[in-house]
Amino acid sequence: MTRIWNDPADFADEMTDGFAAANGRHVQRVTGGVVRATESPRGQVAVVVGGGSGHYPAFGGLVGQGLAHGAAMGNLFASPSAQQIQAVAKAADNGGGVLFAYGNYAGDVLNFDAAQEHLRAEGVPCATVAVTDDVSSAALEERHKRRGIAGDLAVFRIAAAAAEAGHDLDGVERLARLANERTRSFGVAFSGCTLPGADEPLFSVPEGRMAIGLGIHGEPGIGETDVPTADGLAELLVAKLLEEVPDGTAAAGARVVPILNGLGSLKYEELFVVYRRVAQLLEAAGIVIVDPHVGEYCTSFDMAGTSLTLFWLDQELEALWETPVDAPAYRRGSVNPAQLKAAKGNAAADADAVPEADEASREAAGVVRAALGVIAATIDANVDELGRIDAVAGDGDHGIGMQRGAKAALTAGTAVDAGAGTTLARAAAAWADKAGGTSGALWGVILSSVANRLGDNGKPTLADLTAGVADGAKGVMDYGKAEVGDKTLVDALVPFAEALQRNADAGADLPTAWKAAAEDAARAAKATADLLPRMGRARPHAEKSLGTPDPGAHSLALIATAIGELLEGRNDHA
Ligand SMILES: Nc1ncnc2c1ncn2[C@@H]1O[C@H](COP(=O)(O)OP(=O)(O)O)[C@@H](O)[C@H]1O
Numbered sequence: 226m227t228r229i230w231n232d233p234a235d236f237a238d239e240m241t242d243g244f245a246a247a248n249g250r251h252v253q254r255v256t257g258g259v260v261r262a263t264e265s266p267r268g269q270v271a272v273v274v275g276g277g278s279g280h281y282p283a284f285g286g287l288v289g290q291g292l293a294h295g296a297a298m299g300n301l302f303a304s305p306s307a308q309q310i311q312a313v314a315k316a317a318d319n320g321g322g323v324l325f326a327y328g329n330y331a332g333d334v335l336n337f338d339a340a341q342e343h344l345r346a347e348g349v350p351c352a353t354v355a356v357t358d359d360v361s362s363a364a365l366e367e368r369h370k371r372r373g374i375a376g377d378l379a380v381f382r383i384a385a386a387a388a389e390a391g392h393d394l395d396g397v398e399r400l401a402r403l404a405n406e407r408t409r410s411f412g413v414a415f416s417g418c419t420l421p422g423a424d425e426p427l428f429s430v431p432e433g434r435m436a437i438g439l440g441i442h443g444e445p446g447i448g449e450t451d452v453p454t455a456d457g458l459a460e461l462l463v464a465k466l467l468e469e470v471p472d473g474t475a476a477a478g479a480r481v482v483p484i485l486n487g488l489g490s491l492k493y494e495e496l497f498v499v500y501r502r503v504a505q506l507l508e509a510a511g512i513v514i515v516d517p518h519v520g521e522y523c524t525s526f527d528m529a530g531t532s533l534t535l536f537w538l539d540q541e542l543e544a545l546w547e548t549p550v551d552a553p554a555y556r557r558g559s560v561n562p563a564q565l566k567a568a569k570g571n572a573a574a575d576a577d578a579v580p581e582a583d584e585a586s587r588e589a590a591g592v593v594r595a596a597l598g599v600i601a602a603t604i605d606a607n608v609d610e611l612g613r614i615d616a617v618a619g620d621g622d623h624g625i626g627m628q629r630g631a632k633a634a635l636t637a638g639t640a641v642d643a644g645a646g647t648t649l650a651r652a653a654a655a656w657a658d659k660a661g662g663t664s665g666a667l668w669g670v671i672l673s674s675v676a677n678r679l680g681d682n683g684k685p686t687l688a689d690l691t692a693g694v695a696d697g698a699k700g701v702m703d704y705g706k707a708e709v710g711d712k713t714l715v716d717a718l719v720p721f722a723e724a725l726q727r728n729a730d731a732g733a734d735l736p737t738a739w740k741a742a743a744e745d746a747a748r749a750a751k752a753t754a755d756l757l758p759r760m761g762r763a764r765p766h767a768e769k770s771l772g773t774p775d776p777g778a779h780s781l782a783l784i785a786t787a788i789g790e791l792l793e794g795r796n797d798h799a
């Protein structure tokens with residue numbers, strides 16, 4: 226288990242600070258993560274990788290000459306926010322555009338896409354390749370839904386080598402996509418991982434048993450079997466991957482990079498024993514092994530597990546693979562050392578000026594702040610329960626993610642002296658930035674939609690709130706693409722928005738309309754227990770989640786209920 230930390234909420238930031246301090250020759254700390262400490266040629270495409278923390282050396286350890294130009298580093302097991310990604314991309318940009326590469330997780334997709342849109346609007350050309358190497362996370366016909374695990378390394382390396390070779394953004398994207406098409410991984414685990422501050426691992430495997438088809442967040446596997454011998458494990462991994470040789474490739478005669486990845490606490494010695502048999506099996510299949518990798522490339526804290534990746538080379542990919550790399554946690558060959566950049570970082574932008582607001586709106590800002598206080602207190606009181614239900618089929622971080630977001634929103638809302646709209650807009654931006662992950666991005670959308678309707682003039686009306694919540698529901702669905710019935714927070718948000726509208730139309734006052742809508746949201750959230758998840762982290766473990774409500778729907782209902790109590794004058798959290 227993880228034993229050393231200060232405040233668990235600060236773990237990822239403090240880890241990033243320490244990592245940068247220890248690797249000043251390779252990386253420079255910037256807002257949102259790290260970038261190369263060395264100069265890159267003007268016009269070179271910048272490869273920006275990223276994801277949640279807890280996977281070292283992914284992602285910061287893979288920044289350096291020959292590999293990524295920058296890494297956006299989110300909280301533990303939670304995607305970096307769009308703000309973090311934008312900040313890192315701007316610091317990494319060499320004027321040749323930005324290629325984003327990351328594992329295909331819901332939160333990452335939402336946040337990287339949002340960052341990409343903003344950057345494009347600012348005139349920075351961007352492209353994205355989401356890595357989908359894990360064969361256990363979706364069927365071949367749905368490859369685009371698979372998640373990225375240790376195969377990240379193959380895609381990141383090819384993208385970076387293509388950038389270093391002078392390819393333009395289209396060329397780098399094409400090659401990164403090709404590398405992804407030709408990379409497959411499969412993993413197993415013997416025990417789960419424990420997040421800093423947590424009492425228990427995210428999942429456990431009974432003594433003598435092994436979970437099959439693991440991700441990199443301690444998500445439950447897709448099956449379980451008795452722990453095999455090292456040779457038996459090698460046979461399982463190789464057999465699974467040889468079932469899916471990429472199109473147009475015959476196993477016999479193919480040139481392949483095998484990556485046997487340790488997930489955190491499997492010993493190198495154990496990995497070597499397994500690799501001995503992996504190599505025999507690949508050779509027996511007629512495969513030519515090129516540059517085998519055995520070690521830790523993408524971990525999951527202290528999870529005792531391993532994955533095997535096969536990267537099926539072609540001539541073009543092999544030439545790129547052979548180029549040198551010098552990153553903190555990954556070195557191949559010898560690079561020509563580039564000049565160190567002047568240490569400049571990317572200081573946070575000055576806060577925007579606060580727009581004018583009239584007295585009525587300033588007074589309403591007091592209610593907004595009280596609501597933010599109630600939200601933070603409600604999440605604090607339920608943080609463990611939210612984590613517990615998220616761990617049933619997800620990664621167990623919903624409580625801590627919501628807690629980070631709610632706390633940051635309260636701090637930002639309290640720090641600004643403004644009208645109701647600006648107060649809530651600042652809180653929304655802080656929530657999305659500090660929480661990261663899927664729910665952070667979506668709560669940023671909900672709160673900023675309401676903020677837009679509140680404005681900074683006049684006392685907000687029930688009609689403003691109703692319209693804001695409806696905009697929020699539409700925004701979440703446009704952004705996250707989930708619909709009612711997919712077992713997400715949309716299942717509570719849409720009934721809530723509809724009921725609020727209905728109650729307002731029927732002439733109810735705000736506290737009455739809100740309270741009744743919150744009751745509908747709570748019923749709808751509870752009913753998600755009967756649904757199978759079709760979006761997000763829980764999707765590959767759909768059956769496991771039956772009987773447990775969706776964590777995002779549950780937290781939304783808790784918040785709606787608590788605000789209802791505040792509006793009725795019954796909630797003293799504020
Ligand atoms: N595409 C989506 N649209 C709306 N809500 C989603 C979507 N994907 C996931 N969610 C919600 O996000 C919740 C998980 O939030 P969070 O813990 O932040 O996720 P993660 O750790 O996967 O980033 C889920 O319970 C679900 O309600």
Ligand SMILES: O=C(COP(=O)(O)O)[C@@H](O)CO
Pocket residue numbers: 275276277278280301302303304305328330331332333442620661662663762
């Ligand atoms: O941990 C990760 C974030 O995934 P979410 O979708 O936010 O849960 C991912 O970046 C892999 O690191």
